[in-house]
Amino acid sequence: MPEAKEINLCTRHKEVEYSNLLETFFEESVAMYAIMDRDFNFIKVNNAYAAADNRGPSQFPGRNHFDLYPSDAELIFKEVVNTKKPYQVYARPFVYPHNPERGIxxxxxxxxxxxxxxxxxDLLLFSLYNxxxxxxxTEELERFFTLSIDMLSIMDFEGKFLKVNPAFEKTLGYTSEELITMDLFDLTHLEDKKRTIHSIENAITSAEPIVYFENRLCCKDKTYRWLEWDGFTDKNKRVIYAIARDITERKKLEDEIQRLESLSLLGTLTAEINHEIRNPMASVRGFLQLLYNKEECKKYKEYFDLMISELDRANSIITDYLSLSRTSTVKLRKTNLNEVIRKLEPFLEANAMNSSNTLVIKFGEIPDVLLDEKLIRQLILNLVRNGLEAMDNSGILLVSTFYEGGSVVLAVQDHGSGIEQDILKKIGTPFLTTKNNGTGLGLSICYNIVKKHNATIDIDTGAEGTTFYIRFQTEKIEAAYSTY
Structure with missing residues (x-):
């Protein structure tokens, strides 16, 4: 049968061709292949397998795999023979026994x-990839992730944290286990949330990186930290890789620079006001007083009183300007804050009565601190007046002192309607006021006095009122006293 013979020859030719193709693939492949019998003796290895151990392919046939490379993997090999099922491992460590300097x-x-x-x-086919x-x-990347002083995180497209580094934990105070149960928006300040959502949505839809984005995140202790973000998205993995830096101190510095610039402008204005306005005002007031005493002017007494009162008010405002702009020497002396308040008590009570409110003073047991009594009197007066003006009639203003955490604390608590958040973050800035007849200098002066005493000022505000806490440090009082 010539046709059958021809088909048989063709089939054998294809088998040879296929065999040659497999042989070429086996020998020339960059992947490492070895064929062993069921007892793990090498029958054949390809060039790549031999080269990995700096040997030739002819050095392997007849030798046992585990004589050359002893390891606990022998148990796996035996399991494959027994179960007749293939087995895969990933990134399994191995040290060459005859070449340990190669490391793991x-x-x-x-x-x-x-x-x-x-x-x-019958046989075993062993394939390897280095x-x-x-x-x-990956280990180096993980090491960088762990040791980086920047805050590194991986989030999904919904803002849920998948992974954070130790710097992230340290800055916010949460553990990584706590953070991966949260999302970015859980921690974002309410005022920044809308901008944050928009920034992430824009990065996802446009594939543009996030650059220099700023927002505030809530720490575990309920304080907020300003962060500056850079990041990019991976649409295939649906993740966001983000890096953040804590810029809270920078923000404070920027606010301080802005405050100092305001004070610098104020100083320039004050010099002009003091010379060009205050002196003429003094002359006008003097002539008004002369006219006031004349018989023919008696019928205009109310007008004269009003004019003199307004001149005195304008002069008081100029005095406040000068108080802010002058870099006067602070005269610190060991003083008891309670004694300063006791001297002011009648005056404070009169202020409260005039505003139809009640003043309550509670003195705690406190040590002496370094104070400039004149400045502290002004601080207390300003805070009390501010508190009284914040309340309607029949309100109660509480002034108290106490000792807490190494500090003498002055607390002034009103029962007004509280301070709005957008005002709160700017409070202490010169000219900032919510009053129709206010100058915006009272609290600026308070902040200036507090700073001159190396004290701190904290504000607790809400719908039921506001409390100002002024904390004077006592721990370093002796060291500080010796410098004055």
Whole structure:
């Protein structure tokens, strides 16, 4: 049968061709291949396998795999023979026993059984990929992630934290376990939330990176930190890689620079006001007083009183300007804050009565602190007046002192309607006022006095009122006293 003979020759030719193709693939592949019998003796290895151990392919046949490379992987090999099922491992560490200076290497490998016609394992095909560089790169990346002083995080597209580094934990005070139960928006300040959502949505839809985005996150202790963000999205993995820096101190410095610029402008204005306005005002007031005493002017007494009163008010405002702009020497002396308040008590009570409110003073047991009594009197008067003006009639203003955490604390509590958040963050800035007849200097003067005493000022405000806490440090009083 010529036709059958021709078909048979063609089939054999294809088999030879296929066999040659497999041989070429086996020998020239960059992947490492080895064929072993069921007892793990090498039958054949390709060039890549031999080169990985600086050997030639002819050095392997007849030798046992575990004589050359002893390891606990022998148990896995035996399991493959027994179960007749392939086995895969990823990034398995291995040290060459005859070449330990190479260090730990990492391998992805597969061991597949080749079954004979009787259903038994005849041969084993062993394929390996050296993933040492990839593993080390991943380890280096993880090391960078862990040791970075910047706050690094990975989030999904909904803002949920998937991974954060120790710097992130340190800045916010939460553990990584706590943070991965939250999302970015849980922590974002209410005023910044809309901008933050928009920034992330824009990065996702446009594939543009996030650059120099600023917002505030809530720490575990309920304080807020200003952060500056950079980041980019990976649409395939649906994640956001973000890096943040804590810029809270920078923000404070910017606010301080702005405050100093305001004071500098104020100083320039005050010099002009003092010379060009105050002196003429004094002359006008003097002539008004002369006219006031004349018989023919008696019928205009109310007008004269009003004019003199307004001149005195204008002069008082100029005095406030001068108080802010002058860099006067602070005369610190060991003083008891309670004694300063006691001297002012009648005057404070009169202020409260005039505004139809009640003043309550509670003195705590406190040590002496370094104070400039004249400035502290002004501080207390300003805070009390501010508190009285914040309340309607029949309000109660509480002035108290106490000792807490190494500090003498002056607290002034009103029962007004509180301070709005947008005003609160700017409070203490010169010319900032919510009063129709206010100058915006009272609290600026308070902040200036507090700063001159190296004290701190904290504000607790809400719908039921506002409390100003002035804290004077006592721990370093002796050291500070010796410098004055």
């Amino acid at each position: 290497t990492y391998w992805d490998w597969t061991l597949a059984p080749i079954i004979d016609s009787n259903g038994e394992v 993933v040492t560089e990839s593993v080390k790169a």
